[in-house]
Amino acid sequence: MAIPVSNVRNFAIFGHSGSGKTALTDAIAFKLGLNDRMGLTTNGSSVSDTSDEEKVRKISIFSVPFSATHKIGGDEYRINFIDTPGAPDFFGQVRGAVCAADFAVITVDAVSGVQVGTRRAWHICKSYNLSSVAFVITGMDKENADFAAALGSIRDAFGVNCVPVTAPIGGKICNILDIGELPSELEEMKTALSEAAAETDEELMNKYFEEGELSSAEIRQGLSAGISGGSVYPIYTVLPIKGDGVTEFLDSVCRLLPAPGKREFTDVEGNALSADPAAPVVAQVWKTAVDSFMGQLNYIRVFSGTITPGMTLQNNDNGGKETIGSMILMIGKKQIAVASAGPGDIVALPKLKNTKTGDTLAAVNNGTVMKPIDYPQPVCFMAVTAKTQADEDKLSTGIKRLLDSDPTLKFEKDIATKEGVLKGLGDVHLDVAVALMRTQSNVNVNLSVPKVPYREAVTSLGDGHYKHKKQSGGRGQYGDVYMKIEPNPDNDPNWFLDEIVGGAIPGNFLPAIKKGIEETMLAGPLAGYPVQNIKAHIYDGSYHDVDSSEVAFKIAASRAFREAMKNAKPVLLEPIWTLKISIPDTFMGAISGDMPHKRGRVLGMETDEDGVQVITAEAPLAEIFKYAAELRSMTGGQGTFTMEYSRYDIVPSNVAQKIIAEAAKNRTEEEE
Numbered sequence: 001m002a003i004p005v006s007n008v009r010n011f012a013i014f015g016h017s018g019s020g021k022t023a024l025t026d027a028i029a030f031k032l033g034l035n036d037r038m039g040l041t042t043n044g045s046s047v048s049d050t051s052d053e054e055k056v057r058k059i060s061i062f063s064v065p066f067s068a069t070h071k072i073g074g075d076e077y078r079i080n081f082i083d084t085p086g087a088p089d090f091f092g093q094v095r096g097a098v099c100a101a102d103f104a105v106i107t108v109d110a111v112s113g114v115q116v117g118t119r120r121a122w123h124i125c126k127s128y129n130l131s132s133v134a135f136v137i138t139g140m141d142k143e144n145a146d147f148a149a150a151l152g153s154i155r156d157a158f159g160v161n162c163v164p165v166t167a168p169i170g171g172k173i174c175n176i177l178d179i180g181e182l183p184s185e186l187e188e189m190k191t192a193l194s195e196a197a198a199e200t201d202e203e204l205m206n207k208y209f210e211e212g213e214l215s216s217a218e219i220r221q222g223l224s225a226g227i228s229g230g231s232v233y234p235i236y237t238v239l240p241i242k243g244d245g246v247t248e249f250l251d252s253v254c255r256l257l258p259a260p261g262k263r264e265f266t267d268v269e270g271n272a273l274s275a276d277p278a279a280p281v282v283a284q285v286w287k288t289a290v291d292s293f294m295g296q297l298n299y300i301r302v303f304s305g306t307i308t309p310g311m312t313l314q315n316n317d318n319g320g321k322e323t324i325g326s327m328i329l330m331i332g333k334k335q336i337a338v339a340s341a342g343p344g345d346i347v348a349l350p351k352l353k354n355t356k357t358g359d360t361l362a363a364v365n366n367g368t369v370m371k372p373i374d375y376p377q378p379v380c381f382m383a384v385t386a387k388t389q390a391d392e393d394k395l396s397t398g399i400k401r402l403l404d405s406d407p408t409l410k411f412e413k414d415i416a417t418k419e420g421v422l423k424g425l426g427d428v429h430l431d432v433a434v435a436l437m438r439t440q441s442n443v444n445v446n447l448s449v450p451k452v453p454y455r456e457a458v459t460s461l462g463d464g465h466y467k468h469k470k471q472s473g474g475r476g477q478y479g480d481v482y483m484k485i486e487p488n489p490d491n492d493p494n495w496f497l498d499e500i501v502g503g504a505i506p507g508n509f510l511p512a513i514k515k516g517i518e519e520t521m522l523a524g525p526l527a528g529y530p531v532q533n534i535k536a537h538i539y540d541g542s543y544h545d546v547d548s549s550e551v552a553f554k555i556a557a558s559r560a561f562r563e564a565m566k567n568a569k570p571v572l573l574e575p576i577w578t579l580k581i582s583i584p585d586t587f588m589g590a591i592s593g594d595m596p597h598k599r600g601r602v603l604g605m606e607t608d609e610d611g612v613q614v615i616t617a618e619a620p621l622a623e624i625f626k627y628a629a630e631l632r633s634m635t636g637g638q639g640t641f642t643m644e645y646s647r648y649d650i651v652p653s654n655v656a657q658k659i660i661a662e663a664a665k666n667r668t669e670e671e672e
């Protein structure tokens, strides 16, 4: 019999890297019978970290969904859950999961307590209307584990309405509400639960005041309302590897956490979707993956309606139709066929024709479009070169496959430096991308620090003249051009100005003169970089009735332009980027003090709403290609940053001299 939507629970597990998300996932998967033994990341047997890259690096890289049923007495529940990676390099996977889950489970290690990744997880949930959050304290079996300290750090960071529901009591994990007689030191926890429950409802509050206590059923009722409304946050303790506390966690999740429909999902126009299995289908792709056997897999979350194989749906982002062949879930390496998917369910759809992450699939004639999923912008750039010609031939296919399954990766061909540049969220992200390209597409590439796309410009007015005159038998060549160039800081598109008087140059040669300048601008005279932000005034010249030609004027213009550039105090420009660096307090001095070493400067510092310090700084791109790795090592992985292109600015002359000398050297080598 189908499980009613009210008995579906759908959550994603977030948290700091290494805080036990995958261990918790393996423990749940084992408990729910998805695996016949407890998977472990340490020996590569985890049901979640199954890719070679995850096994070698011992970190999660992908968000992986699971689904199973859980019985409490005679009630059957469907538990859909997603394990997400904690490393900031793979935050794109987290973004997708945030859009697919009804509530969040955030893991906190009992030794470290709340960490930056914990705050980041909380922050993203809150900013995307994922308001029901539960915490799971892991690692209680570790040396130096401190339950009280971990609990305290959660309440300090996220408020006193974070209340333990299960806790280690007498060497075992118990549900506080199920224990009649609590040890006196734990009475406080029950009081916290009762108070949190009472605050959600006036009737409960009155009763609590009058009688001094609430029954377990009343507490559950109050907690459940508070959790759905995002004002109460339950805390669980689980020892995943021992399997302790898993059943207590799952039982309580089914009792207290919201079913699909409580978290309001809205379409682009702000209309709420109803979690009705009989409504027209609306689902969104929150993740696209490439499987070596099945090819592309689109993972959807169903919001409304029920999908069954054979159904035709429309893609409301591109207008295409898709027939649903099969629906599956990958449990470890096993493929499980799913017969139907309703509100709150997550399934993978193989072999869709033209659907990608973020797209809405809906019933035919239902025009609902979900909000696109927004992804963080790249902060780490590397140049990609194919190892062999065979790799070069397959490179674009390999890159396309990568980009299709990872919206946080970008690939751009830089016209000035002629390099293909792969952009992602960190050096590990790019290294993993290279490894995936090898395994998915058999393309082998090297990564190297990219060339900086410098530009050339002028800082004053400069004059240039060239007379191109050649007499070599037959018809000669004659073109004579005088021009002035000057800075064009606002990039006025009207940069080419015909100021010829008295017909010194006939108008029909002006397009050739413009072309001569434009072609020369592609490789400027200083160091061969494109010239930008100049204005050219063509004010005089002469011509010859027979020998003047477009080619002759083009050559004259090119030479005159080069001379004018030299006289107009040319400079090299470099891209400057603005960085927003989030770090714990203790690193403020080190990180801001490091900026001048990167020719950068700090523009401001502030504390964001979650108590994290944010430094705004700017620095030349040339100095920050490796910043992702440097920040990680300077902060022991606690810092993250975003960056955004700001502008081109003049390269200081001592640095410029080196770049110009290098370019001259390369030019001589090429000529030789």
Ligand SMILES: Nc1nc2c(ncn2[C@@H]2O[C@H](COP(=O)(O)OP(=O)(O)OP(=O)(O)O)[C@@H](O)[C@H]2O)c(=O)[nH]1
Pocket: 015, 016, 017, 018, 019, 020, 021, 022, 023, 024, 041, 042, 058, 059, 060, 061, 084, 085, 086, 087, 107, 138, 139, 140, 141, 142, 238, 239, 240, 241
């Ligand atoms: N002793 C002990 N070890 C744990 C516990 N939870 C996780 N570990 C170990 O800690 C390490 C990291 O655990 P994971 O479950 O991979 O952590 P994660 O949060 O999934 O890490 P990422 O996905 O990479 O962010 C592994 O070696 C686990 O075996 C725990 O409760 N007790």
Ligand SMILES: [Mg+2]
Pocket: 021, 022, 023, 049, 059, 060, 083, 084, 085, 086
């Ligand atoms: Mg993991």
